[in-house]
Amino acid sequence: MRIDLSIKPLAYTHKVLGAIEAGGTKFVCGIGTGPDDLRTRQFPTSTPEITLAAVIDFFRQERSGNLDAIGIGSFGPVDLDPASANYGRITSTPKVGWQDFDLAGTVQRALDVPVNFDTDVNAAVLGEARWGAARGLDDAIYLTIGTGIGGGVLAHGRVVHGLLHPEIGHLHLPHDKSRDPFEGICPYHGDCFEGLACGPALQARWGQPALTLPPEHPAWELEAHYLGLAVMNLTVTLSPRRIILGGGVMQQPHLFDLLRKEFARIMNGYIRREEVLHQLDFYIQPPGLGSRAGVLGALVLAEQIREVASVESKLLKDRKA
Ligand code: ADP
Numbered sequence: 001m002r003i004d005l006s007i008k009p010l011a012y013t014h015k016v017l018g019a020i021e022a023g024g025t026k027f028v029c030g031i032g033t034g035p036d037d038l039r040t041r042q043f044p045t046s047t048p049e050i051t052l053a054a055v056i057d058f059f060r061q062e063r064s065g066n067l068d069a070i071g072i073g074s075f076g077p078v079d080l081d082p083a084s085a086n087y088g089r090i091t092s093t094p095k096v097g098w099q100d101f102d103l104a105g106t107v108q109r110a111l112d113v114p115v116n117f118d119t120d121v122n123a124a125v126l127g128e129a130r131w132g133a134a135r136g137l138d139d140a141i142y143l144t145i146g147t148g149i150g151g152g153v154l155a156h157g158r159v160v161h162g163l164l165h166p167e168i169g170h171l172h173l174p175h176d177k178s179r180d181p182f183e184g185i186c187p188y189h190g191d192c193f194e195g196l197a198c199g200p201a202l203q204a205r206w207g208q209p210a211l212t213l214p215p216e217h218p219a220w221e222l223e224a225h226y227l228g229l230a231v232m233n234l235t236v237t238l239s240p241r242r243i244i245l246g247g248g249v250m251q252q253p254h255l256f257d258l259l260r261k262e263f264a265r266i267m268n269g270y271i272r273r274e275e276v277l278h279q280l281d282f283y284i285q286p287p288g289l290g291s292r293a294g295v296l297g298a299l300v301l302a303e304q305i306r307e308v309a310s311v312e313s314k315l316l317k318d319r320k321a
């Protein structure tokens, strides 16, 4: 479907930002400045060539001349090291055609704007800290429990990178095989967190899609147990002020209460902070931005690179003067 180019809202006569949430099943593209004016469009993820052609066409049709910067939150693993020759690439994905694809470079060259690149979950935690359930917090974690499990970490107001970036889905949790003999489905580790608790793991263990498991099914107590262990481990290692859980599996509202109870049981009163003793409804929350956390977070990434680019251009001007 083509955009009607005759419609040009006044709000877009000033410069705006672009956002891309690059997912394994769909790409969500957005243009705007925040939750109130963000306009999005989705494209199914097929080959990199077909998908990127649609994405680039969207930005060119809509606003190319007026875009200040683009932020990309991508499925991974990705290379985030600016000093690396592979910066901006998706690295070891099993997704056919996407391995080593230069996502940030392709967008940057096609649209000729500054591009900021990060993981989808680091983007989501930035979005939630700016406008959502972690608003105003400098230390928070965003977990997605969906086709896979991933986590983004905000510490001291910055998303965590390092050797790579956090790969929270591959935490190793105690696995009591007498309670849960299921071997897990992670191709690398079998029974890591993702291998035991992502949507497809639920389906493989119980023989039916997670979506169809009724609330009283024992699947949910076990799921809450693994989530509780993971949230416990994250609390004691990274000391976040809030943990947000999104993704398809968390669409089960009763799962949040089961998780809070299980977390409290495992924590056993050890950390004496109100947040984890009596305010678990705040400490463990669904995303305030719902399914828009990732794309809005990508907008925050765009904002950050615009800031850097404007400082750089000012420095350059000062040097010339
Ligand atoms: P993705 O991780 O691919 O971006 P989702 O976050 O929607 O996509 O996660 C998809 C997974 O979530 C699937 O395994 C699906 O079975 C599961 N899922 C989707 N909706 C629900 C639901 N309402 N309840 C439980 N599981 C769900």
Ligand code: ZN
Binding pocket: 169, 170, 186, 187, 188, 189, 190, 192, 193, 194, 195
């Ligand atoms: Zn694993």
